[in-house]
Structures are given as C-alpha cells and as structure tokens.
Amino acid sequence: MKILIITNQVKNSLNSSFNNLLSCVQNIGNNYTTCDVVVVGHDLNSLCTKISTYKRVAQVLAIDSPVLANLLVENIATQLAAIVRNYTHVLINADSFGKNLLPRIAGILELSQISEVIKIISPNIFQRYIYAGNIIQEIESFADVKLLTIRASSFIPDLELRTEAAPIIALEYNNPISSKVKYIKSNLTDNSINLSNAKIVVSGGIALESKENFNNLIRPLAAKLNAAVGATRAAVEAEFTSNDTQIGQTGSTVAPQLYLAIGISGAVQHIAGMKDSTSVIAINIDANAHIFEYADYGIVADLFDIVPQLITLLDQKGE
C-alpha cells in the first residue's frame, strides 16, 4: 500500500484540510501507515517544513515553480499524473483545487475517480453521498490507483507530530505549459475562517434582499461569533456574497458545531451541504419553512428584527 496526498497553499498557508486528509491515511491502513505528500505551488519552503513535522508523513515532494504561483491545474496535471502512477491511493481535498485537478489526472491515466468520500471502510471500499446527500453509496474499487477526493469535514484532523522531520525532496518542474489557459485574476473570499473546518457558520439566504443587508447583518453577526460566513445559491447568484461562500450540493459542505440559517428556506440542495452540523438554529418568517425540520432551535420571525437584536446582545456580552 502506497498513499499519496496532493496539497497546496491557500492564502500563504497550508490548505487547512491537510490534517483531515492525514487521518484518512490511518483509515486506509492502520496506526503505523504513512504517506508521501506532494506539494505544488511557489515559495513552498515554510509550507514543506511544516508538512514534514507530521507523524504520518514519510516524505515531502515539492514541485515549486513561479509558473505555479497561481496554480492553474492545467500546468501541473501531466507531471502529477506521472507521479500518481506509483501509488495505490491518492487523496486530495474536495475543494475547488482538488475538484479541478484530480479529474484531469484521472483522464490522463484513464482511471475513474471516487468523489467526495465521507468514510473509508477498507482500502478498497469507500462511502460517499449521492442524490443531494439523501443516499449513502458504498463503492468497491478494483483500480490499481484509487483516486479519491475527500470531504474533509467528515474526518477528524490528525495533528500528531514526528520527533524528527521527514525528508523534503525538491522535484524539478517539467509540466508542459498550457497555451489554452491564462491566469487573469483571483477573487479571494473575504472569509477569514475556512468554511469547511469552521466550528460556527452563519449563513444567509435570498431573504436578506441586498448585498448591503448581507454585509450589515450576516457578516457582523459572524464576526461576533468568530464564525465563517455561508450563503445559499440564491444569495450567491444575487451577488450578495462571493461564490465560495455557497453551501450545498454545488457549493461547500460544512459540518460545524453550530449552523445559523437566516432567511433560508431549506431547499434539498442547501440541506445537502449542512445537514451534518451538530446544532442548527433557523430564523425564518414562515413557520412551515423546510429548514425547521433540520433545526434544533427555530425562531419564527423577521430576520430584520432578530439579527440586529442578536448583534446588540452579543455586543453587550462582549463589553
């Protein structure tokens, strides 16, 4: 068994789901199983040093090039595909980077990918949600290389450290540079807390009515609670907030200890992204809203009355 994790840099630090992927390594093997980690990007020295300190890491392979500063996956997929061939299991976080990269590697190697794994039953058997999270599918794979995108929030982070750092091996960048894509700009989220690992998420729906209201109500409430900001697809499409705050079937999946759903109806596609939350508080003006079926605490009220009161209360508590 040879396991490889592919990871990257997000806003100058290690992809925060990395430690969740480390715990998958133990689930595939046992407490003694280790993995190699390949890191792609630019200026990776401190990142590689950090990765090399974790117990489960056998060696760190660094592909560091200025060409990879903006991480266009087209410029790294071919080189990674050649590396991946030597492993039995390849793990990557099911974020926008992983969802963009791994299918390309799968295509090059003519392998099928198993997406958004939530549980590892054995080295060959994996569970994932299908039909917007309503059914858990169990898949047995007989592929020589199992390509897995991992729903990080389903796994507890493995933070165990080594006594001595693992070796770091610099690999020369040799991927053909794609002429078909060009980096233009990044619109990074203003979420300072990573959604997929957040302990508290404050989410707003289309009922907020405008970007201004979203900024004046959802963001301050999230800031008071030290929470990440989430949204429904309707709110994202109305441009109240950035695309990467969308939670649901076609957005991020979260499993916080507390999820606040504000002005959200609870469409099945939204529920798919938040139903693993430990506690849910819903605020909705409609007592029959579907979200209340998932709520531990429901407030039937106008959000424009309740949210300012909550912010004031939290302000007073903080004083």
Ligand SMILES: Cc1cc2nc3c(=O)[nH]c(=O)nc-3n(C[C@H](O)[C@H](O)[C@H](O)COP(=O)(O)OP(=O)(O)OC[C@H]3O[C@@H](n4cnc5c(N)ncnc54)[C@H](O)[C@@H]3O)c2cc1C
């Ligand atoms: C293929 C596909 C994929 C999709 N993927 C996603 C996804 O990933 N994530 C996602 O969220 N959606 C997704 N959707 C869209 C989804 O079906 C819903 O349209 C969307 O979630 C609705 O968002 P909403 O709850 O903000 O809006 P609505 O459904 O319009 O609900 C608004 C809610 O606000 C309440 N409300 C109104 N005014 C107030 C007020 N003043 N105070 C309090 N409550 C108020 C209303 O009672 C209502 O319940 C997808 C749809 C499709 C077809």
